[in-house]
Amino acid sequence: MRHHDLVVIGAGSGNAVVDESLADLDVAVVEERWFGGTCLNAGCIPSKMLAHTAHVARSVREAGAFDVDAALKAVRWRDARDRVFGRLDAERDRGRRGRMEDDSVSVYEGSAWFTGPRTLRIERADGALDVSAGQIVVAAGGRPLVPEPVVDANLPYETSDTVMRIDSPPQRLAILGGGYIAAELAEVFAAAGSSVTIVEKEDHLLGPQDETVAERFTSLVRSRYDLRLGQEVSTVGGRPGALRLTLDDGSTVEADMLLVAVGRVPNSDRLNLEAAGIATHGDGRVIVDEHQRTTADGVFALGDICSAVPLKHVANREAKVVAHNLRHPDDLIAADHGLVPAAVFTRPQIASVGATEQDCRDKGLDYLVGKAGYGDVAYGWAMEDTTGFCKVLAEAGTGRLLGAHLMGPQASILIQPLILAATLGIDAATLATSPYWIHPALTEVVENALLDLGL
Template sequence: MTKIKTDLLVIGAGSGGLSVAAGAVQMGAKVVLLEGHKMGGDCLNFGCVPSKALLASGKAAYHQAHTSNFGIADVKPVVDYAAAKDHVADVIAQIEPVDSQERFESLGVQVIREYGRFISDTEVQAGDTTITARRIVISTGSSPFVPPIPGLENVPYETNETLFDQREQPDHLLIIGGGPIGMEMAQAHRRLGSKVTVIEGATALGNDDPELTAIVLDRLREEGIEIAENALATNISKTAGTITVDTKDGRSFQGTHLLMAVGRMPNIDKLNLGAAGIETNRRGIVVNDHLITSNKRVYAIGDVAGGLQFTHVAGYHAGLIIRSALLGLPAKQRTDHIPWATYTEPELAQVGLQESEARVLYGDKLEIARFDFHHNDRAIAERKTTGLIKVMVYKGKPVGASIVGAQAGELINLWSMVIANGLKMKHVAAMVAPYPTIGEINKRAAGAYFSPKLFDNPTLKRAVRFVQNWLP
């Protein structure tokens, strides 16, 4: 048995763990990194990267067939599904070196390719190695949650961890789960030529603003995707190559392939957390605002910490850990400036409070600034006029922004920065955006906020007339 002592032990080489390890070792700390599966974690291998790559294939096929509005004849795309998966694999391969064991060892990190399990409050065993660390960071991420639906055990199905390895194109893909993963994969596969049915037990894209999600869902239905809401799956069966999903309300859906996209569960089973006195709940590891667990030497970050499950959140957490565990400085997490996006077409993005949440909190003092994409000249030129932005404002400060439309995932960045730094609408209004850009939409939203105050203000109009009468 080999024994190691280190300043920092990172368990899990996903986005958050890699960021902590790279930052810590380059700042002079001794770092050990454990990973029992793939370097890069879910995001690189099974999540963000492959899903966006497959969406790009679907987008290329779709736009090939929808060019007549630009004076170019529509062409029916010839889709090679296996080749699209080769594209996905190539994208992963190009990013892999950045997350590789070789790169991190070159930085000075000791990488051990084993799962870690606690054997005391300060010790973790990984294979035949025992590591004692001053501080430990758990960054083991999450895995697809597969609910115990009767009959599912007898039916072949995919999750995001297996889907991107499949090279046989589904004739009719059934997707259980209408969240971001389900809807993105629905549009990608529909555009690549598969029939698609989404079966959602509640409301599709239910974590976003209903006014905006309606725009996305309308577009997906227009493209031929069947979306069944309030359809709770109660039984799944397969006969003669046909998969059948029965729902609680008596509906029945049939297809050739099945994707389970219901949600995520934290990866904690292998950790033996009880040996370290680390508390958990159904969402994951319990942490305080400083990301510290019930064991004060141990932090948990990213999906496993039970909060927002996004790669960029894990990266944000990593920065806090560097500040706290390495420098001993106070570092408290916040979520009001954390954006998220769903990369359907049109895209859907959110940061801070949604309109319904803001109205509960601020009542009549809340102001909503809106601007439609169809008033943006670049959107008109590129025929991407479906969409709108809503900015929730309290006492001149944005407290949330909701966007649906082209490049919504890019547009939301500005509002995250504004909220993170406590800026006001006047600061956005002072920005100069190059013309013509989609980015002008953000500035025009600020203009929509100030317009009534300027142009519908009798006092201001009287003041202007007074000044004009006195000017030479």
């Protein structure tokens, strides 16, 4: 049995664990599918590159609002796809090649599962290999969840893993799910010419968002998509290229293509974790402590396989924590997940950090709400924006920021001062009145929301 000092399962964010600080160790990386992980190959990066293309197309369509005569001839889907993945596939291949040429790292391309404490079997194209390790990092990520009615139908469907690489956009696209993946990909394919129907079991899209964001976003996109809210798919029928979805209220949706975007599940069920003594939560996530240690001695985990917040920037932070703790067992550091920001790259953009108003209400907190609209500031006038807004939640009395939520252009950038303030303990009144806020920049909408708290 081959022995390594360290084995990392997964070459997404797990790959970031292996840096120069481990150069004196015998290290191996196991990757079953994609060097660079979901983010590079089928997640946040390609979806945002295509979303930006969609935003450019929509800007052309809406140019008349600015007295500009312009007409959109077409979104050249295949050219856009090849531009995006031509770049990203090259990045993936460079990363893979770089690892394989690294004399200090052994690369195993194949699937791995535990056969015992810190022992693995790796199934490769040229046969199985058994290895052991002094320490192991589990960073095997997750995959799209596919509901039983879709599986049982035995008809073609796409997920976020596959849909961005298709040759041409469908004329009619049905999307199952109303979360951020569904919302972003609906934007992409609508811009490319698809007629989009979204089937979502909740009464609003983007349900985990603050209630004001979810309500207003849902209202905005009703004119763009056929929304079937509060409904689920009972059966999928028809034939390839001519699908018929029957919903639980008896209504039907006709589509040329089905995109399943109802969520993701961790890949823990593929690793035989019980053999290693690694415990999981009920939803399959690997249990870790604040130092990213699993319940098995010498085994760490990071990223989507264990995190309650499956975002790339969270996985990257956890990778830094694991890299430190591997080398410094007597000086462990922790990953703080208390204030994790997130953004949805639809049009309009959405960004959030901290508590939602429903969170504050459910916890019985004494809180204040401050709001400001993009249309209330000068640059909002320039943008002819009538729907964008900033909403901040603060603790009554102290002004401590509890949460912040934006919907509108540049939301993912505008939220950053609120993230910093919440993280560093700067109260709302200090943030609103101490620094200069550039006039007439769009950041004034954040300033005005803070002032609206009345502190």
